Amino acid sequence: MADYFNELKTLEHEFKAAIDRKDEAATERLNDAISTVEAKMRDLEKVANRAAVENEAAAADQEAKAAFSSYMRRGSTAEIKAMSATGGDPVGSEGGYTVPRQLASNIRVLLTDLSPFRSVANVISVSTPDFRIPVSPAGAAAVWTGEKAARNETGAPTIVEVVPTFGELTAKPYVTQTLLEDSAYDIEQFITSSVATEFARAEGAAFISGDGVNKPKGLLSVTTALTADAARAYGTVQHVTSGAASDITNPDKLLALTLSLKAPYRVNAKWLTNRDALLRARTLKDTTGQYIWRAGLEAGQASTLLGYEVVEDENMPLVAAGAIPMAFGDFKAAYTIADRVQISVLRDIFSADPYVAFRTRMRVGGVVVDTNAYKLLKVGA
Secondary structure (H helix, E strand, O other): HHHHHHHHHHHHHHHHHHHHHHHHHHHHHHHHHHHHHHHHHHHHHHHHHHHHHHHHHHHHHHHHHHHHHHHHHHHHHHHHHHHOOOOOEEOOOOOEEEEOHHHHHHHHHHHHHHHHHHHHOOOEOOOOOOOOEOOOOOOOOOOOOOOOOOOOOOOOOOOEOOOOOEEEEOOOOOOEHHHHOOOOOHHHHHHHHHHHHHHHHHHHHHHOOOOOOOOEEEOOOOOOOOOOOOHOOOEEEHHHHHHOOOOOOOHHHHHHHHHHOOHHHHHOOOEEEEEHHHHHHOOEEEOOOOEEEEEEOOOOOOOOOOEEEEEOOOOOOOOOOOOEEEEOHHHHHHHEEEEEEEEEEEOOOOOOOEEEEEEEEEEEEEOOOOOOOEEEEOHHH
């Protein structure tokens, strides 16, 4: 890790030198290099944090894993019964079997790694598609009164029900029967990596810009307005303009975006943006000539923009006129991901003979819960 810190520090100096000499090609190259090193540092931290959890899960689920592996390789019904007894519940009339806890956990970890938004949002598991989140946009009214004055009735708080929109993700990787018969072939790794990659790509895009039709409704799929919290209706998110027709050039606009967020939300606030917008933000300086971006040069310290951690998500739009390439807020308060159906697998030996197809599915929903918990930067004058 120390080597990465040193490399990041060197890249930071070179990046700022390239900006000062107006070398655009070098600036873009170094921006990509910085993002790559930061990603490697995050991966190392995740591996270190993951080891203890995986070891504990491995000890608890060996029987389920063995039964599941037998089902995947041979479709053994005897082993399915053993698996069910240890927590691998049948999916029912739709067919297939829920993957063992350890494998599901590994897939979830990969989903988190590949879909950054899942790691910063609020994630819950629900048992019914009729799941609702009660939200009170404003609390009960209160009035001042004298010691002996009558206590009149005050307004009750308004409760709004927020309903996540759900969708189903499916994947169908293929394996030859010969490979399945080979005990050296890592069937778990195959399912984990191939399924997780496809699921993460699809759900990551939906969490940001999904339209709510057979998929989650995304963070950016909301009405926006310039009005502040006190004058804006619940369900509408405030945006701040970038101050340029088709670019991000004004650091004061980014500062205004952070300060438009109420102080309680700023405690856990983060930036959410893609590499394109981050490159432009990294080149900006404050009124004292200091860069508003700071590289994280110590263990456990993330790179920051105006003092707040930056999360890179390439599902955020590119910088263009009218686009929203940056969001800032407490995303755990702002957005809820609802996992409805666990990841399950159906072994299909007929539809793609001589291959064995593994029909893997999950159901997930998502919805904006608190429209005061985040703000958006909209490119425009």
